[in-house]
Amino acid sequence: MVTTAEPLSATKPTLPRELSSDSLVDRLEAAFRQSFAVLDVTRGALERVTPDWPRVDIFRWASLCEHVARRGRPEVIEDHSPLLLLATPLPPEELSPSRIAVAVLLTEANPSPAALESAARAFGVDGKQLTQWAAGRRAWPAHAALPLATAIVESLVAQQSVSSMKNQLSEVSGQLLATFEELNLLHQMTEGLSLGRHERELLDQAVDWLAEIIASDCVVARLDGTPAHTTIAGRYTPIAADQLSEFFGRLGPQAQRRSLVLNHDRTSSPTWAYPEVREVVTAPILSNGEPIGWLGALNYRPKRGAYGGGFGAVEGSLLSSVATLIGVHAGNRDLFEQRKQLFDSAVYALTSAIDAKDPYTCGHSDRVARVAVRLAKQMGCGADELNALYLGGLLHDIGKIGIDDAVLRKPDKLTDDEYDQIKLHPTLGEQILQGVPQLAHVLPIVRHHHETWDGNGYPDRLVTDACPKLARITAVADAIDAMGSDRPYRKGMPIEEVESILRRGAGKQWDPNVVAAYFAAREDVQAICRIEREPHDLDVGRWSEGDACPLEETHT
Structure with a gap:
């Protein structure tokens, strides 16, 4: 018996070509x-x-x-x-x-x-x-x-x-892993972003993380500027650090505008000048559309240790994302610095206006501000409080702009009516500044720096700690500089007399804890009162170690 095949149909073969x-x-x-x-x-x-x-x-x-x-x-x-x-x-x-x-x-x-x-x-x-x-x-x-x-x-x-599905799943898993690693890296970087953090620090951290993620001999990066900043992470660097800038420049103008991937098919050319570099992927760091540096990975190295393959879209995308984040951060910092300088200049202009109004107290506001910071540091205050104290100290007498010059500069003892005018300057200062949202946190200092511990101060006769702490600190700093400075109606007191008055007034006129902080830091405070300096940065954290207000951890 002969069995013949059924009529030929249009059905495609069911056997896949991948089958052996x-x-x-x-x-x-x-x-x-x-x-x-x-x-x-x-x-x-x-x-x-x-x-x-x-x-x-x-x-x-x-x-x-x-x-x-x-x-x-x-x-x-x-x-x-x-x-x-x-x-x-x-x-x-x-x-x-x-x-x-x-x-x-x-x-x-x-x-x-x-x-x-x-x-x-x-x-x-x-x-x-x-x-x-x-x-x-x-x-x-x-x-x-x-x-x-x-x-x-x-x-x-x-x-x-x-088997095919496993391969596809493995490929998808690899893509998902790469995406997760990219998202995780970007998440870690964004968590660490702050306008006070320089892009060089962010770049160093990013390069270390990228070296763990990208299968390469090394990850390199550079930020232009004065001085330029280069950072490298990885097991082996095929190019000397001082040649990296030249290397990136020779990749051509397109590398300054978009990510670039070169694998062995390109680097095997006789015109390729870097035989030790087999594969390279780079991304420019752009700030406000202008290149300020670059990121790169050199020599693809599979995680199992064998050579082969090359860089692709995954690595290019990862470097581009990180470079974009660093570039945006750099641009934001530049903008922040510009606005900060404008704000600082406005504050110093107001301080200069106070000095011009009453030349006998020239430099008083800056000295009060720096003494207040030193006392607060002695008391263990945090960075935000230190910054508020310095700003509030600079502006604590801004209300004197509204006081009659004749009263403010009178060389003789003030009458009761004239003293009542002087006592208006805390509330006048608050009124002057209250329209500026960035100064809202220093208004309590401006209004209450003449309150006393026993409640006999002004304008609100606040008792003990009902008066804001930063105002109580400023009150002591104000008194120390006022007593030690020359005024139209008297010479400055010797330091022994100033300290005697502080001891007698502790727990009556001033917060005893603030007075105790003065005696614990008296040498620094006296140095501040003796030495005239250019105005400091409004961010106390940026003060150098040579400033008269040391920021070491010292507590009573």
Whole structure:
């Protein structure tokens, strides 16, 4: 009986090209426990024939073999008991399928000589040779051969599908991991952003993090400026640090505007001037649209340690994101510095206006501010309080701008009415400054720096700690400088007299804790009162160690 293939359909082969032909043939031979021949139906050639092949002229069924190859599933192309010819398509090596595995199977155990002779004629082989071939050979039921071959093909296809899915999942996982690492890095960087933090510090930290993430020999970066700043992290640097700027410049003008990826296909050119650099990925650091530096990674190094591959869009995107963050931060800091300088200048202008109004107290506001900071530091105040004290100290007498010059500069003792005018300056100062939101935190200092511990001060007669702490500190600083300075109506007191008055007034006129802070820091405070200096930065944290207001941790 002859079984022919079904009419050719338009169905595409079910065997993926990624599936190994040898793997499928091996599985067939292991399952059927006999060898299979391999036929290329396009070239009409047997590619693989083993010694136990029964010398069947397979080309008698050439058209059917071609159909099997194109259909992509196993078929029985000849069935004449006790022989069966099984054809199984192999994965296509080109765009069109052309190869099949074929086997002649014995379907009866101990077949009669007549049956073998009949099958020999049907298969076109010598009867004696077929009898020898069949002797002792395992028989396969005719109905089981095709399902087994089909099951083997489907099993391998399923395995290949699973393997392909694993590869895709691995690729997706790698992409997700790269994205997570990028987001995590950017999150860590944004958490550390502050306008007081220089972009050089941010760049150093970013380079260290990038060196852990990017598979490379090293990560390098540079910020232009005076002085320029270069930072390197990694296991090996193929270019000397002093040559990095030249190296980046030779990458061309496009590297100053966008990320650039060069792998071995580009660096293998005879014109490439840096043979030690096989791969490079860079990104410019732009601030307000202008280049101020760059980031780069040199020599791709897979994490398993083997060479190969190269940088791609993932590394370029990561460097670009980090470079953008640093560039934006640098631009924001520049803008902040400009606005800070404008604000500082306005504060110093107001301080100068106070000095011009009353030349006898010239420099008083700055000295009070610096003494207040030193006392506060002695008391363990934080950075925000120190900054508020310095600013509030500079402006504590701003209300005197509204006092009559004749009263303010009077060389004799003031009358009660004139003293009442002087006592208006705290509330006048508050009114002058209260329209400036950036000064809201110093208004309590301006209003209450003449309150006293026992409640006999002005303008609100606040008692003990009902008066804001920073105002109480400023009150002591104001008194120290006022008593020690020359005034139109008296000479400055000697320091011994000033300290005697402070001791007697502690717990009455002044907060005793602030007075105690003075005696613990008396040498620094006296130095401040003796030495005239240019105005300090309004950010106390920026004061140098040489300033007369040391910021070491010293507590009473």
